[in-house]
Amino acid sequence: MIYFDNAATSKPDADCLKRALEYLESDFYNPSALYAEGYKIQLALREARKNLLSLIAPCNDFDLIFTSCGTEADNHALFSGIKRGNLVTTLGEHSAVFNAANELRQRGADVRFAALNSDGSVNAESLLDLVDENTSLVSVIHVGNETGAVNDISALSAAVKKKNRSALFHSDGVQAFGKLPFSLPRTVDMYSVSAHKIGGVKGCGALFKRKNIAVKPIIFGGGQENGLRSGTENVFGIKDFEFAAMKRYFGLEANFSRMRKLNELMWQSLDKSLFKRISPEENSPYILTVAAEGLRGETIMHEADDMGLVIGTGSACASNDKKRYSRIILACGMGETLADGVLRLSFSPENTEEEVLNGAKILNGVVANRKRIME
Helix, strand or coil, X not given: CEECECCCCCCCCHHHHHHHCHHHHCCCCCCCCCCHHHHHHHHHHHHHHHHHXXXXXXXXXXEEEEECCXXXXXXXXXXXXXXXXXXXXXXXXCHHHHHHHHHHHHCCCEEEEECECCCCCECHHHHHHHCCCCEEEEECCCECCCCCCECCHHHHHHHXXXXXXXXXXXXXXXXXXXXXXXCCCCCCCEEEEECCCCCCCCCCEEEEEECCCCCCCXXXXXXXXXXXXXXXXXXXXXXXXXXXXHHHHHCHHHHHHHHHHXXXXXXXXXXXXXXXXXXXXXXXXXXXXXXXXXCCHHHHHHHHHHXXXXXXXXXXXXXXXXXXXXXXXXXXXXXXXXXXCEEEEECCCCCCHHHHHHHHHHHHHHHHHXXXXXX
16 A cells, blocks of 8 residues: 555654553553552653653743644634734635634634735735734644645734734644755744654644743643643653654754655646646645546545555545535645645655655546546
8 A cells, every 4th residue: 555645644654652561561550649650650741741842842941732633732822812903814724623713703703814925825915914013823834734835824813913913823733744855933922742643642742832821721630731731641651742743853963855856746747637726835744635637536536546556635634524626625725626736745755756646646547537438
């Protein structure tokens, strides 16, 4: 099987799993316990927190809250970040932000959505036009999960702060963390990440937050995570996340370069008479989104799957909405006949050139055959 849906989830790294297993098998203790074994686990959590912070927040002005996933981290940022005034976000957000923002709107909040450019990135002028003196929180995704468009969160957050210095800036970094080289700028206040997108296990994420901002918990209980996220910590998941992240960052530059080559090779190998490129040229190299205009992307996906190629049609989370057309692709200004045929290919460092060439061959064959049937 050729697996090109790594933006949905990635295969857990076997070496990291093996290292983390001790926190299931032997060091299984509750980190809140007062006996020595529990304290040992508390120290292991502190080490994980310190190591993860060192990867993108080396200036020691950030802390992080461990969560169950990136969705929870996004929800925590939005529901605790908007205290008054309005919330500004974009039409290109992952459903974890987009649907949370709409829930806040249902509760009476003033929520504003900035327009997108044709490649899926946020239109900076539209975003800044929506920010005013009453803006409490701005949330902009770092890498669009459907097109791979990269938003310059450093420049955008600085522009937001220039217009309203008290506004908080949050970014969903799930598709960027462990994939793009960057450090959090001083103008970003909160940043959401997830383990299972980079070789960790499902069930673990984190919200990076600037130390000098106050956020409220959205889950209450025993006061774990400094009172900001109650619930016994998923120590196995957290340590596996730590190991996977450290491994990815050790090879970050080399992986970035190799993913760029694989991405370009895939696009070069696809039949241009059958596919239209949706992803921008300077997108994340981990994502390539194309469209077979006039065809149904879901049909192509299933036929490719039957031939041993696993791809996506957009955000896996959005598939639960049961809507035929991606709201993000439509927000880019694309018509329904193009939006219907969207396919997302997403890569990991484990993928090879041979897989890319074979995957392109399968896709070319499936779409060409479907075109012949349609004629």
